[in-house]
Amino acid sequence: MNVCIIGAGYVGLTTAAVLAKLGHTVHCVDENEQKMAALKRGDVPIYEPGLAELLTDYASRLFFHHDKQTYVQEAEVIFICVGTPSDSKGKPDVSYVNRAIADLTPHVNDKQTLVIKSTVPIGTNERIYNHLKNEGKHIRVVSNPEFLREGSAIYDSLHPDRIVIGLRHDDDRSLSVMQTLYAGIHAPYVVTSLSGAEMIKYAANAFLATKISFINEIARLCDAYGVDVVDVAKGIGLDGRIGPHFLQAGIGYGGSCFPKDVAALQQMAYEQNVRPYMLEATKTINDTQLNWYVQKIKRTLGHMSTKRIAVLGIAFKPNTDDIRESPAISLIKKLHAHGANVIAHDPKAVLPNVDVKQAKTIEEAIAQADALVVATDWDEYKQLNWAYVKQMMNGNVVIDGRNSLPREAIMNAGLNYIGVGRG
Ligand code: UDX
Ligand code: UDX
Secondary structure (H helix, E strand, C coil): EEEECCCCCCHHHHHHHHHHHCCCCCEEECCHHHHHHHHHCCCCCCCCCCCHHHHHHHHHEEEEEECCHHHHHHHHHHEECCCCCECCCCCEHHHHHHHHHHHHHHHHHCCCCEEECCCCCCCHHHHHHHHHHHHHCCCCEEEEECCCCCCHHHHHHHHCCCEEEEECCCCHHHHHHHHHHHCCCCCCCCEEEEHHHHHHHHHHHHHHHHHHHHHHHHHHHHHCCCCCCCHHHHHHHHCCCCCCCCCCCCCCCCCCCHHHHHHHHHHHHHHHCCCCHHHHHHHHHHHHHHHHHHHHHHHHCHHHCCEEEEEEECCCCCCCCCCCCCCCHHHHHHHHHCCCEEEECCCCCCCCCCCECCCHHHHHHHHHCEEEECCCCCCHHHCCCCCHHHHCCCCCCEECCCCCCCCHHHHHHHEEECCCCCC
C-alpha cells in the first residue's frame, strides 16, 4: 500500500519503519525541516533500539518530505502521528492534530482511509469525521492507538498484544484496509467505536500508571514496616489475576505519556462531572513519590551541602534518550536545590539547562562521590563492578531509585544499599 505519515516523532517514525518492513511504501511528512533533512541523509534524530537498522534496511520504500500535499493526495492510507502535549491544566492540546487535519482536508478523497494514531481526547475522532464530512470529504476515519514503549518501540509494534481499531458503525471497509496494512503482524483485533478506541488508549495508560503508583504506595508501607517490596511485588505478581508487570517500585513514572494521559483523563472526567478518585490518587502518589524518597536520602546522608552525589541516569527510562517528564531530572534538580554537589551521567540522554555537570563516563561521575544514586535503570548501571565502585567513591552509600541493582553484591562490596521500600 501507499502510506503517508504526518508527524515523524517517536510514534510516526516507528510506524513508518515498521510499515516499510511489512512491504508498504511509506512517505513521512513532518513540518520540522531540519529533522527531515537529517532523515534524508540517513541520520536518525532519536535513539530507539533497532530503528536506525530498519530505516536503513528499508530505505528503498521509505521517503521523507517537508511538504505534504502530493503525498497526501497519492496515499491510500494517511496516518496522523503529531504530538498532543498537555496544556498547563493537564488538558490535551489538540492544536497540532487540528492543524494537520485542516492542512490535509483540501487534498483528501473518498477512497482514502485516515488513521488517527495520536492520543486524542474522547470524541476527537468523531469530530474530525464530521468536520471532513461538512467539508464534503467522505474519507473513512479510523482510530488506531499505539501501545508501544519507548526503548522497545520496534519490538512492541511488531509483536503487539492487540491491535485496537475504532470505526464508525457504518464503515464496512476500514477493518479490512487495516488488516491488509498490518498483514504479517499476529495479534488479536479489538474492534470498537471511534470513541471506544480513544478510551481504550487512555484507560490502558491510566491502568499501567495506577499499577506503578499502587506499588509505590506499598513501598512506602514496606519501608515503614521493614518489609522488602521486591518480595511483595513477586508475591502478588505471580497471581495470574494481578500479573508481574509494572510493579517495580521506584522514584515514579515519567515520560511523554503516563503523566500526560492520566492528567488528560482526569480533566475529561471533571468536564463530565465525574470525580476520578482513582486517577487523582495515582497522580498524587506519583507527584509525592520523589519528595518522599529525597527525605529518605536526606535522612541517610545528613546535610547534603557537603556531599558530592553521582546521579546515574537522566532519561525517563532506559534504552531511550528521551527526557520528557523524566523523574531522574526532577531528582537531580531537587538534590542540587538541597545544596548537594551533583554530577550526572547517562549513556544516551543529555541533561537540559540545569546547573549540574554531566560526566562523560560513569567513572568520572562516581569518582570521589559520597553517594551514588541510580535514577534510570540502564543495564550498564546494573552490571557495575561494585568492588571497583567502592574504590572509586569517597563514601559508601548506593541509592537504588529503581530497585534494579544487585543488593547482595553491593553489600558484599562493603557498600550501604538503600532501595525504594526495601525494608
Ligand atoms: C506520539 C503521539 O502522537 C501522542 O499523541 C502520543 O500521546 C505519544 O506519542 P510522539 O511521537 O512522542 O507523540 O511526538 P513527537 O516525538 O513530539 O513527534 C511529533 C512530530 O510531529 C514532530 O516531529 C513534529 O515536528 C511533527 N509535527 C507536529 C508535524 O509534522 N506537524 C504538526 O503540525 C505538528
Ligand atoms: C507507555 C506505555 O507503556 C505504552 O504502552 C504507551 O503507548 C506509551 O506510554 P513509555 O512511556 O514509553 O510507554 O514507557 P513505560 O515502559 O511504560 O514506562 C513509563 C514510566 O514508568 C517510566 O518512567 C518507567 O521508569 C516507569 N515504570 C515502569 C516504573 O516506575 N515501574 C514499572 O514497573 C514500570
